[in-house]
Amino acid sequence: MNEPLPESGPAPLSPAHSREETDRLIAAGESTAAREALAALWRQSSGPATAGFIVSRFEKLRAQLPFTSCRVAILRSFTIEPVIPLLRATAFVGGIDLHVQLGDFDVYTQEILEGGSALYSFEPQVVILAAHTADAAPDLWENFADLSAAEVDAAVRRVGGHFQNLLNLFRTKSKAHLIIHSLQTPAIPSNGVLDAGMEMGQRQAIESINEALAKTARETNNVYVLDYNALVARHGQTQWDDRRKWLSSRMPIAAPQLIHLARQWMRFIHPITGKVAKAIAVDLDNTLWGGVVGEDGMDGIKLSADHKGGAWRDVQRVLLDLYRRGIILAICSKNNPAEAMEAIAKHPGMLLRPEHFAAVRTNWNDKATNLREIAAELNIGLDAIAFLDDNPVERDWVRRQLPEVTVIELPAEPMGFAAALRDSPVFERLSLSTEDRERGRHYAEQRQRAELQQSTGTIEDFYRSLHMKVEILPVDAPSLARAAQLTQKTNQFNLTTRRYSEEQMAELMRSPQWNLMTIRVVDRFGDNGIVGLSMMKTEAGVSEIDTFLLSCRVIGRTVETAFLSVIAETSRRAGATHLTGRFLPSPKNAPAGKFYASHGFTLKALGDPLPEAGETWTFDLRNRTIAFPVWIENVKP
Amino acid sequence: MTDTIETQVLQTASDIFGVPIQSLSLDSSPQTVEGWDSVQHLNLILALEESTGTQIDPEDIEQMKTLGDVVELIRLKKSV
Numbered sequence: 001m002n003e004p005l006p007e008s009g010p011a012p013l014s015p016a017h018s019r020e021e022t023d024r025l026i027a028a029g030e031s032t033a034a035r036e037a038l039a040a041l042w043r044q045s046s047g048p049a050t051a052g053f054i055v056s057r058f059e060k061l062r063a064q065l066p067f068t069s070c071r072v073a074i075l076r077s078f079t080i081e082p083v084i085p086l087l088r089a090t091a092f093v094g095g096i097d098l099h100v101q102l103g104d105f106d107v108y109t110q111e112i113l114e115g116g117s118a119l120y121s122f123e124p125q126v127v128i129l130a131a132h133t134a135d136a137a138p139d140l141w142e143n144f145a146d147l148s149a150a151e152v153d154a155a156v157r158r159v160g161g162h163f164q165n166l167l168n169l170f171r172t173k174s175k176a177h178l179i180i181h182s183l184q185t186p187a188i189p190s191n192g193v194l195d196a197g198m199e200m201g202q203r204q205a206i207e208s209i210n211e212a213l214a215k216t217a218r219e220t221n222n223v224y225v226l227d228y229n230a231l232v233a234r235h236g237q238t239q240w241d242d243r244r245k246w247l248s249s250r251m252p253i254a255a256p257q258l259i260h261l262a263r264q265w266m267r268f269i270h271p272i273t274g275k276v277a278k279a280i281a282v283d284l285d286n287t288l289w290g291g292v293v294g295e296d297g298m299d300g301i302k303l304s305a306d307h308k309g310g311a312w313r314d315v316q317r318v319l320l321d322l323y324r325r326g327i328i329l330a331i332c333s334k335n336n337p338a339e340a341m342e343a344i345a346k347h348p349g350m351l352l353r354p355e356h357f358a359a360v361r362t363n364w365n366d367k368a369t370n371l372r373e374i375a376a377e378l379n380i381g382l383d384a385i386a387f388l389d390d391n392p393v394e395r396d397w398v399r400r401q402l403p404e405v406t407v408i409e410l411p412a413e414p415m416g417f418a419a420a421l422r423d424s425p426v427f428e429r430l431s432l433s434t435e436d437r438e439r440g441r442h443y444a445e446q447r448q449r450a451e452l453q454q455s456t457g458t459i460e461d462f463y464r465s466l467h468m469k470v471e472i473l474p475v476d477a478p479s480l481a482r483a484a485q486l487t488q489k490t491n492q493f494n495l496t497t498r499r500y501s502e503e504q505m506a507e508l509m510r511s512p513q514w515n516l517m518t519i520r521v522v523d524r525f526g527d528n529g530i531v532g533l534s535m536m537k538t539e540a541g542v543s544e545i546d547t548f549l550l551s552c553r554v555i556g557r558t559v560e561t562a563f564l565s566v567i568a569e570t571s572r573r574a575g576a577t578h579l580t581g582r583f584l585p586s587p588k589n590a591p592a593g594k595f596y597a598s599h600g601f602t603l604k605a606l607g608d609p610l611p612e613a614g615e616t617w618t619f620d621l622r623n624r625t626i627a628f629p630v631w632i633e634n635v636k637p
Numbered sequence: 638m639t640d641t642i643e644t645q646v647l648q649t650a651s652d653i654f655g656v657p658i659q660s661l662s663l664d665s666s667p668q669t670v671e672g673w674d675s676v677q678h679l680n681l682i683l684a685l686e687e688s689t690g691t692q693i694d695p696e697d698i699e700q701m702k703t704l705g706d707v708v709e710l711i712r713l714k715k716s717v
Contacts, residue, residue, distance in 0.1 A: 248695035255686060
């Protein structure tokens with residue numbers, strides 16, 4: 001049914017009124033509405049005066065709302081204190097509760113060097129290292145014109161080497177993610193326009209240090225460079241630098257720019273904490289193209305490289321970039337399906353085509369219902385979905401109905417849509433695997449498989465029609481990273497939800513008791529890659545399944561049965577008489593709840609001492625087997 | 638206008654120091670308000686610069702001993 005929507009979007013309240021309204025909602029126990037009011041206030045005014053209010057009210061809501069908490073230590077060479085309320089307010093609005101520890105003024109080197117420093121005893125998950133060129137390389141910043149070529153070269157090596165040592169040492173003492181600012185170049189170099197033509201000018205000298213930083217970061221786990229010059233350039237260096245605050249309080253950044261630094265940090269913290277969107281559901285009319293296809297017809301909609309349709313083509317370009325980054329695209333629009341799909345398939349200006357979309361809802365249902373269906377079809381949570389719509393009424397409706405969904409705020413002017421979309425931190429990724437790059441295609445193929453299922457008769461006919469092949473192999477060096485990533489990311493078809501790092505898994509691989517296997521699935525629509533993992537420990541005649549997980553895109557196709565059949569056979573050959581497995585319920589793994597029961601395992605009697613809550617299931621290997629599905633081919637190397 | 642500036646300063650101070658607005662007065666100072674340290678002093682200045690659209694000089698920052706001084710200073714800036 002089509003739910004009635006109000007005539008227009010919500011009128012913004014005055015800041016004073018918003019505050020009163022927020023306090024009323026908190027007092028009334030309406031925490032979700034209070035969060036929306038705070039988010040709206042923060043969008044309207046995100047300066048230091050509002051930040052204190054936002055943080056104090058979110059602290060009251062902490063117990064009622066699900067926040068991801070994260071400990072951040074900031075090491076800095078300059079005054080940065082005023083950024084902290086801005087950072088915490090921005091994080092709270094994004095669903096993250098940040099605990100921030102600020103290192104003392106300009107002692108970052110000592111804090112990293114000393115084993116028992118405040119830095120390490122805080123046990124941060126994220127460390128930000130923000131040094132200013134004036135502090136880290138005072139000679140290059142202040143007296144560049146006095147230096148000989150040899151002295152410049154020595155300074156570049158000294159500073160680059162210093163940071164490399166610091167980062168290496170840090171990595172031996174902490175597993176935290178580290179975000180390091182690259183060094184800023186001056187607005188006007190010491191030698192003026194001559195600098196650009198010099199063999200090693202001031203700008204180039206500082207950039208050489210930054211290149212060395214980037215190299216160290218590439219070679220060190222979980223170290224990321226924040227491109228400080230790009231950030232400053234985006235907001236204008238003459239607006240950014242504040243000489244007056246620098247001289248009076250050692251704060252080099254103008255106060256109105258601090259929010260941009262806080263947001264840039266959040267672009268790293270979102271992917272680190274997993275507060276990211278895996279999929280984006282987009283509206284069509286006036287979002288993906290200009291105009292309404294149902295009224296203007298396919299030839300009448302605006303979509304081209306010039307000024308008439310460029311705004312929407314830009315939006316499509318950003319979405320295509322996200323698709324290449326592994327973010328799943330879906331359509332959630334109020335259209336007649338035939339008209340909409342014809343435009344997507346045939347309009348010459350489209351950059352996106354039907355094969356880019358993994359789920360399609362073009363109907364007249366309300367968008368919250370459609371988003372719920374899209375989440376279910378893609379097998380992801382609503383909190384992993386972002387929503388893009390030009391209509392503020394639809395955005396408001398979705399915010400109210402589905403507070404878990406990330407609604408992308410858009411300006412009234414379509415020329416600003418693409419930039420607003422790029423600005424969202426929920427699409428950031430800190431590394432990109434081959435699996436990520438292929439993900440969008442995998443999901444779109446999945447949609448084609450589902451369509452095939454509807455057109456085939458019995459379920460067995462469907463399985464046969466898929467022409468599935470699986471390859472089950474021990475985890476080795478090339479597959480280790482993917483195997484560890486699967487334990488980190490798989491939530492739904494995951495029996496125990498135990499997370500392992502690459503280091504921990506490598507340790508287990510060396511143990512003769514442990515047996516770690518991955519499964520790769522290929523079908524007529526394509527290669528799904530490595531989509532599952534099992535970890536078994538065999539001891540005193542019993543094989544225990546410590547971990548069994550499958551990516552949701554292959555669930556429901558008997559791949560899990562094939563995998564379990566091979567596990568049982570492997571255990572029998574390793575001398576086990578029994579196979580046991582646990583199911584540890586989590587908020588997300590209900591789809592795996594019936595796995596052992598449906599494969600003939602028996603529930604162990606209660607009273608069995610369990611270190612964790614959950615069920616223990618057992619299977620007698622002496623007189624029973626688990627049949628390998630006949631419609632799957634088991635490829636052996 | 639006077640009342641607006643006074644309310645604005647008290648409201649901003651209440652947000653920054655995290656204390657109820659009723660507990661603050663023009664006599665409030667770092668000695669009477671818990672949490673009013675040098676860092677929060679800087680935060681207060683930045684918030685006031687933003688909300689009142691003024692630029693406060695480093696010399697003036699040192700002169701601001703109470704919220705009354707702050708109100709006085711901003712009133713002066715606004716009247717120029």
